[in-house]
Amino acid sequence: MVCDVSTKVLPPPAPEPLAPLIDAHTHLDACGARDADDVAAILDRAGAVGVQAVVTIADDLAAARWAAAAAGWDDRVYAAVGLHPTRADALDDAARAELETLAAEPRVVAVGETGMDLYWPGRLDGCADPATQVEAFAWHIDLAKRLGKPLMIHNRDADAAVLDVLRAEGAPETVIFHCFSSGPEMARSCADAGWYLSLSGTVSFRNARELRAAAPLIPADQLLVETDAPFLTPHPYRGARNEPYCLPYTVRALAELLDRPAGDVAADSSANARRVYNLTY
Structure with missing residues (x-):
């Protein structure tokens, strides 16, 4: 990712x-994980509050x-x-060959972001630049x-451009x-296409x-939830360092917005994640 997270704010309880x-x-690496022990510690903290599995994402x-x-x-x-997409300039022939090899591994469950x-x-x-991003996006679609x-999509201020590339390719x-942040029109377009929309801590922000x-x-069967940790920590801990254990805060905020029981939102989103990623845990 391309933004910083304050290390001066206490982590959420x-x-x-x-x-x-x-x-x-x-992003377990950006959460500070360096080795298997670090990863286990993060997953133990997450598991203690009900987070059973995570998908850690690469951006370079x-x-x-x-991640692999x-x-x-x-x-x-x-x-x-x-x-x-901001790093699309690095997608040379060698990078393409290595990403193809990594993406084919059994526990690599998606291409992106x-x-x-x-x-x-x-x-x-x-x-x-946007033209380079389009070329890289098209290559990832093909892969x-x-x-x-x-296909795991990052979309920032680019609704029309993303839809144009998906249609063309x-x-x-x-x-x-991932981290769906657009408005109702884009949500309808994606839902109608049968795509999955993953919501992060931003859904808890009153100004969003x-x-x-x-x-x-x-639709309930197209909903995923995520942390995008260490970024986008949900309200009321916005600005603190995020981690997978914080996911219940986002799900409860979403459940309140939807006027649904939090347990139902949790069950639906986890069932969708198991299906979409073909998880075997």
């Missing part, structure tokens, strides 16, 4: 347990290597590999289709919009009005 839960998108080539390895260290960890990010170009030095694995059978209006439009 452990929430009341809520099970079953699966963190559909997290080094993270892809690490971490998925072999602990049965509660799965991986997705790809290049973040890929997609389009039109927020950072012009704001972040070294950020890939997902060739491997028969879900032909979407894979399974598409996941468009997202909070969109969340009730997501």
Whole structure:
């Protein structure tokens, strides 16, 4: 990812347990995990509050290597590999060959995160331009289709561009919009296409009005939940360092918004994650 998380704020306290839960998108390496012991400690904290498994996501080539390895260290960890759209400039022939090899591993359950990010170009030095992002996105789409694995999409300020590329290339059978942050119109388009929408701590932010209006439009069987840790810590701990154990805060905030029992939202989202990622735990 391309943003920093404050290390000066105390971590959130452990929430009341809520099970079953699966963190559909997290970054264990960015959470500070370096080895199998670190990963086990993070998953133990998560397991104590009901989070049974996580999918750790790569956003550059080094993270892809690490994520694929971490998925072999602990049965509660799965991986997705790809290049973040802001890093699409790094998708040379060697990177493509290595990502193809990593993505084919059995415990790598998705391709990504890929997609389009039109927020950072012009704001972040070294950020890939939109044309380069389109080319990389198309390559990831093709890889997902060739491997028969879900496509994990990052979309920031790029609703129309993402939909244009998916139409032009032909979407894979399974598409996941991670950290869905768009409004009702995009939610309807994705739901109608049969795609999965993964909600993060942003759904608990009272100023995320468009997202909070969109969340009730997501069919229960197309809903995933995630932390995107160490980022996007849910209210009332926004700005603190996130971790998979914080997922129950997001699910309870979402359940309140949807006027549904939190246990039902947890059960639906975890069943969807098991199905979409073909989890074997």
